Amino acid sequence: MVLHEHLQQFAGKPVVDWSEDAGLKDAANPIARLSLSYDEYDTNAKWLDLFAAFLEEPDVSQVTGIVVGVWDFESSETSQSIVEALVSARDRLPNLRALFLGDILSEENEMSWIQQSDLSPLFDAYSELEHLGVRGGSGLNLGSPRHEKLQSLRVETGGMDAGIVQGLNRAQLPNLEHLELWLGTSDYGATVAIEDLQPILGGELFPRLRYLGLRNCEMADEVARAVASAPIVERIQTLDLSLGSLSDEGAQALAQSPSIARLEKLDIHYHYCSDAAVEALRSAINGELDATDAQKPDGYDGESYRYVAVGE
Amino acid sequence: MNAVARFQAGEEKVDCAAPLAVDAKKAHGMILAGRALANMQVKGHLSFEDNFKLTHLPDGLTVASLDLSGCSGIRELPCDLRVRRLNISGSIVQSLPPLGCYELEARSSSLVTLPEGLRVEGRIDLSGSTKLVALPPKLKTGSLVLANCVSLESLPEELDVYFLDVSGCAGLHEWPQKASIRIGRLNASNCFNLRELPSWLREVSQLDVSGCANLHSLPDDLRVSSWIDVAGTRISRLPRASQGVGVRWRGVPIDERIAFRPDTISVDEVLAETNSEVRRVLLERMGYEKFLLEAEAQTLDCDRDPGGERRLMRVMMQDDEPLVCLSVFCPSTQRQYMLRVPPATGTCRQAAAWIAGFDRTEDYNPTLET
């Protein structure tokens, strides 16, 4: 479990909690976080009340980013009403460039209990959008987005449905530079198979990709093997396989890859590799290697288990 | 700055001078006791849910949200009410003043129409408002929910929304000449009287026309970016501009082939499908008759009724209840029917009784089955 702190930064800007009392001080600069507090939730307040008040801010048209936090402490409401509200407010938010939906901590809700919805209308509603992030894979749908300006897409789940990746395989995102997918575990609904990832790994789908993150993944070794020989590695600068169950097997595949050396950064932090395997990787790449937070497999009833970082 | 924000900002100075900023709990009591002053400003959220004593609200009331759902004593609202979120679901409020608010929730309401000049920026939910017959022209809001508004026959000219839900609006038979539904979603499921989609519908993310039995096709230039639900329609292909879009069958994501070329579904495919929801769609698309025949179903029972021979047949399913069907011949239509019955059914007689709505076979003793 690593989700213990709200986003401090998003899209390169600081994230600041917005409240009606404090108001919007510098509309264009920090990213406004709109989250229902536990106390407000007790008093019949809804996230939409917060958003409605936010839209009344005189400078709201200058807002460049919104982070949506908790909208419900009982996981009974999906994010659909929030997506609808955001789409409906598009004329009021002409400068919106960054949006994160579900900055919700483990303490606030289980990641797999966050009820997401179909986010695809957001792509058409906000043509200036550059950064989109979402947490929670339950009920999530992204469709097959077509968007000229989107630079980064970050999808954090405890278990990703193959439909998400299959949809992205038909997407048209010519400016996408950062693609981050938390694949999760089958216990929490992960159905993504290596074949589903092939169009992304082929490198042609997102021609401007610089960062590829396949994180929090229970089949990290298989993913590492597939990535090691994939054309995408020739194109990107950063490969992020962190928070997963990567072990020596995957690390060796990476170390033997002829193209891995050219990476500027390889991130495998939170992993299950031996010191020797980490050293082999270190000598294989010229760039930076983040292999911190090494884990020990959990032995239980004679079996050994490697858990992903956010298995919930 | 809006009124609520203004009074909140000035709140610390206010003590006994008017206008009074009152917290929600106190305001609740004052309003019910009839002691509330005009122009009262309330901090927080006022809820009178299911209250039958409330008959009037003070003029000029300002509050962040007002919940009058289920209120059986109040028919009218003050014309200068200021509220961001108003809920009159299930109440007897019959008409609204021309409010400006963010969200109007009026599910199962007694409203017949909405006033011209009403401005709701975010969302209007009128679902189940069965008396609703008309909406004002040029109505503009983010999401408009009219589900099961069965008396509604048409939508207003120049309607402008991102999300429209007219599911179950059985009376709806035509679209406005000019209107806008874009970016979001159109849910027109179970609108039996719709024969086409409007030509001005160009680009939405999601389209649900399931159960529109009279819908034969979708406009070729319609672009849907996420999914289309086509269950129970006569649509035979996707619009040209929506090739590759997700296809759903009553909410279950399926392949385009299953929706439009059911003849290609094989018994092996049905049996190999691990997702039970998808398997049910496969079965439905293939047809029970064809499936039972090709799957070499086991005959559990066989008898005769006035229509002819009846057969109870079963195919075992992995990780799901077995498929048990009664095959009957209907004399009035001269057709063989296959009807699915509960998996534990053992005889044709039990199956026929269940279909007729009886749990116990003893209660079922028809003179002639039709």
Place this chain on the structure above:
Amino acid sequence: MSSGFVLIANAHSRRVALWQQARARLGSEPARIVSYLDLLCGRVRLQDEVRRDDVVRIESPGRDWEVERALLRLGADDVETGFDRFSHRELEALSFEKGRILAPRRWSLGWNRALQLIETQLGECAPHRLMNAPREIATMFDKPRCHQLLGQNGVRVPHALGEVRSFDELMSRLEETGCRRVFIKTASGSSASGMVALRVQGAQLHATTTVEMVSCGAQTRLFNSRRLQVHRDLETIARLIDALCCHRVHVEEWLPKAGFTGCTFDLRVVVIASCVRHTVVRMSRTPMTNLHLLNKRGDLELLRSRVPPEAWRAAMKTCEDAMKCFPDSLCGGVDLMWTPDYKRHAVLEVNAFGDLLPDVSHQGVDTYTAQLQAPAQRAPA
């Protein structure tokens, strides 16, 4: 001239050593120790040990198996039906099992008896000053009572759902109150002992716990474990809660905790003579933030720069207010948390012996020295 100092404690405990260090540092004569075992067995009486003008401090009786047994023996007669009961013979046959949640209900009744004994004997002693009153210690150990006292005095605490006697009762209480996330902890017992964090969503359950169940015939034995376990199936969770309920439990809403530097945290705030003194940030990657689970400590200064100043001030005042509910206790360890937006804080527990923070200093002194230097310890009642 400094007064004499009497410690009622387990003679070889770490706490005693720390007190002695503090005495020595201040140039005072060493504390005289009255051991619990001697006291409980009647081998010594406080009347013979406490001299005029002495300062008396009651210490934790923990971490001594013989004392544990003596306390369990003392509590044997008070246990109500429905809670853990075992015979004298079984008790004598018990041997130490690491981490076992043996009989917290019975233990706490025994501990109450011991505190009563101390109170009675102190009443017959020469005039002295007492650092912590037995009755207040008893209240702090009783989680439902302590919670109630704090709430009645306007101290912010999580909403309590009262006591429940079974899993079914817990579920119907959740249904009635609409509360979907709770902590279930043994009503007496320290820190994360016997603790379950439970979330409910529709028919889905999610329990995180430090308690390990070991089946022993028809009986379920409970152990505190350092390995956190997660359960999702109704049957296991029901068995766990039912087993815990045999020990009397306290249930309160689980407020989401704030986090920083990749962990959630709460604060242990030591309040001495009505003032906030030593503060420790307890970091965790689990819902349980208690130190004995080997969680690391966080950077206090970094945290202070993160928390809005007014939120910090209000929370510290709450800690002091919490200790005002215990006017006859010089010192207490208040566990305090914030919600992630820092809009709300709450006191989770008040620990009678929450001053064991050996390497933490405030204004240059440790908790023990600070207490010895504190002004005007209470005169005898």
